Amino acid sequence: MKKPPLGILISGHGSNLQAIIDAIETGFLSAKIACVVSNKKEAYGLKRAEKHRIPTHVIRHQDYPSREAFEKALIQVFDPYKIELVILAGFMRVLTPQFIRHYPHRIMNIHPALLPSFPGVEAIQQAYDYGVKVTGVTVHLIDEGTDTGPIILQTTVPLKPDDTLESLTERVHAVEHKLYPQAIQLFAEERLEIQGRKVLIKDS
Amino acid sequence: MKKPPLGILISGHGSNLQAIIDAIETGFLSAKIACVVSNKKEAYGLKRAEKHRIPTHVIRHQDYPSREAFEKALIQVFDPYKIELVILAGFMRVLTPQFIRHYPHRIMNIHPALLPSFPGVEAIQQAYDYGVKVTGVTVHLIDEGTDTGPIILQTTVPLKPDDTLESLTERVHAVEHKLYPQAIQLFAEERLEIQGRKVLIKDS
Numbered sequence: 186m187k188k189p190p191l192g193i194l195i196s197g198h199g200s201n202l203q204a205i206i207d208a209i210e211t212g213f214l215s216a217k218i219a220c221v222v223s224n225k226k227e228a229y230g231l232k233r234a235e236k237h238r239i240p241t242h243v244i245r246h247q248d249y250p251s252r253e254a255f256e257k258a259l260i261q262v263f264d265p266y267k268i269e270l271v272i273l274a275g276f277m278r279v280l281t282p283q284f285i286r287h288y289p290h291r292i293m294n295i296h297p298a299l300l301p302s303f304p305g306v307e308a309i310q311q312a313y314d315y316g317v318k319v320t321g322v323t324v325h326l327i328d329e330g331t332d333t334g335p336i337i338l339q340t341t342v343p344l345k346p347d348d349t350l351e352s353l354t355e356r357v358h359a360v361e362h363k364l365y366p367q368a369i370q371l372f373a374e375e376r377l378e379i380q381g382r383k384v385l386i387k388d389s
Numbered sequence: 390m391k392k393p394p395l396g397i398l399i400s401g402h403g404s405n406l407q408a409i410i411d412a413i414e415t416g417f418l419s420a421k422i423a424c425v426v427s428n429k430k431e432a433y434g435l436k437r438a439e440k441h442r443i444p445t446h447v448i449r450h451q452d453y454p455s456r457e458a459f460e461k462a463l464i465q466v467f468d469p470y471k472i473e474l475v476i477l478a479g480f481m482r483v484l485t486p487q488f489i490r491h492y493p494h495r496i497m498n499i500h501p502a503l504l505p506s507f508p509g510v511e512a513i514q515q516a517y518d519y520g521v522k523v524t525g526v527t528v529h530l531i532d533e534g535t536d537t538g539p540i541i542l543q544t545t546v547p548l549k550p551d552d553t554l555e556s557l558t559e560r561v562h563a564v565e566h567k568l569y570p571q572a573i574q575l576f577a578e579e580r581l582e583i584q585g586r587k588v589l590i591k592d593s
Contacts, residue, residue: 299523302506316587318543319503321523339522341545346593383520389550 189373190219192268194259194276199230200358201274201295201365206237208366215373219266222259224278240266246278256284270372273327274365282329290335290379292327293372295365297357299323299339304332309357313350319343320353322360324368326384335384337368337377393577394423396472398463398480403434404562405478405499405569410441412570419577423470426463428482444470450482460488474576477531478569486533494539494583496531497576499569501561503527503543508536513561517554523547524557526564528572530588539588541572541581 193202202221208214221234226243234241242262249255255278263271273294285292298308299321305311312320321341328334340360344353371377371386378385397406406425412418425438430447438445446466453459459482467475477498489496502512503525509515516524525545532538544564548557575581575590582589 299503299506299521301519301521302503314586315505316540316585317503317505318540319525319545336520336522341523346590381520382518386550 186215186373188215188217189269190217190266191270191272191369192219192263192266193221193234193272193274195221195223195228195230195274196225196277197228197230197275199228199233199274201361202230203233204362205272205274205366205369206233206239208370210237214366214370216270216369219268220262222262224255224276230274252279252281253283256281259284260287270369272365272369279331280327285327285329290326293337293365293368294325294327294332294334295361295368296323296325296332297361299341300325300332300336309354310350313344313348313353317344320357322357322364324364326379335379335382337371337384337386338364340364390419390577392419392421393473394421394470395474395476395573396423396467396470397425397438397476397478399425399427399432399434399478400429400481401432401434401479403432403437403478405565406434407437408566409476409478409570409573410437410443412574414441418570418574420474420573423472424466426466428459428480434478456483456485457487460485463488464491474573476569476573483535484531489531489533494530497541497569497572498529498531498536498538499565499572500527500529500536501565503545504529504536504540513558514554517548517552517557521548524561526561526568528568530583539583539586541575541588541590542568544568 195202218239220240222242223231224246231241244258246255271288271292298312300323303311319341323339324337326334342356342360376387378387422443424444426446427435428450435445448462450459475492475496502516504527507515523545527543528541530538546560546564580591582591
């Protein structure tokens with residue numbers, strides 16, 4: 186079984202990065218984290234990567250004159266690793282069409298809501314404030330819209346009568362940490378087949 | 390246990406009406422259908438009601454000069470029945486604020502998607518075409534937006550790999566027919582407490 190090299194982009198805490206590291210170390214996920222790149226040098230996720238001897242890079246967006254220049258630097262870091270899949274794990278920069286086209290159907294994101302409900306930031310709070318009875322988590326491929334790309338997996342998280350924003354947030358994150366490795370594993374097994382905006386999962 | 394008189398508005402087939410009739414007859418739902426009103430005289434739901442000796446009325450919207458006049462006629466039909474809850478069951482007319490304010494938090498609707506995803510018409514097809522992995526059904530109170538009112542209950546319907554629009558539609562409808570009577574029963578038990586745009590279910 187081949188292990189596709191992953192390039193993971195972070196900006197902060199990196200709890201989904203940790204979930205991916207753990208899934209690889211326990212043998213659940215057959216992939217290799219080639220490198221972790223942060224646009225912020227103080228991102229705690231960098232420490233997580235170092236602890237597991239994963240190469241890290243800091244590429245500060247403010248050091249570049251444009252989004253395109255910043256992304257060109259990302260691509261230059263990724264290229265020697267022969268990255269097959271880019272994983273967004275709390276990466277707080279919008280990607281341009283230029284970057285997205287460089288990795289067609291090869292950029293994965295996780296969103297803490299049942300898309301297309303509650304796109305954008307603060308999705309868990311959006312759902313909580315709206316008063317939904319069910320929310321969830323979506324893993325999707327990146328396209329040129331905001332949280333609009335083809336959906337790979339979704340899992341639901343029912344609200345409980347006594348939920349606070351905090352208790353709901355905790356359950357949603359726990360689901361994220363299971364779902365993201367599952368979606369990456371499907372990629373590693375070459376079981377994702379994209380048809381238009383639908384993702385078929387082969388042999389499921 | 391008191392049985393709140395329901396006024397049910399239909400425009401067509403009336404399969405949710407049938408589910409409500411069945412839930413009452415099997416003792417699952419403690420409510421009384423006071424009358425069924427259709428804006429179309431050929432609506433098959435009228436026949437369903439007649440079969441169960443439920444009073445029916447036809448109020449054709451095109452017989453009235455304005456939405457307000459049409460709705461005034463609806464209210465005049467409902468008033469003698471002392472309707473406590475208006476149930477929209479495939480009623481294909483938009484209601485004006487005037488009507489909605491006449492029955493504050495007393496108009497219920499069912500929507501074949503997990504709102505706020507896929508509001509408006511053809512919701513099942515919208516979800517199918519989008520490529521979601523989970524859709525569902527929402528019962529909500531009517532407010533002055535389109536499918537934006539406070540949510541009472543939601544149930545999920547996972548997509549299957551070999552789903553067609555037809556097979557998905559069938560499963561969504563089956564869930565509707567269970568969920569709508571459940572939501573009405575919560576109303577009958579006076580267990581719905583509206584706080585802003587959230588619906589708390591007491592003693593759950």
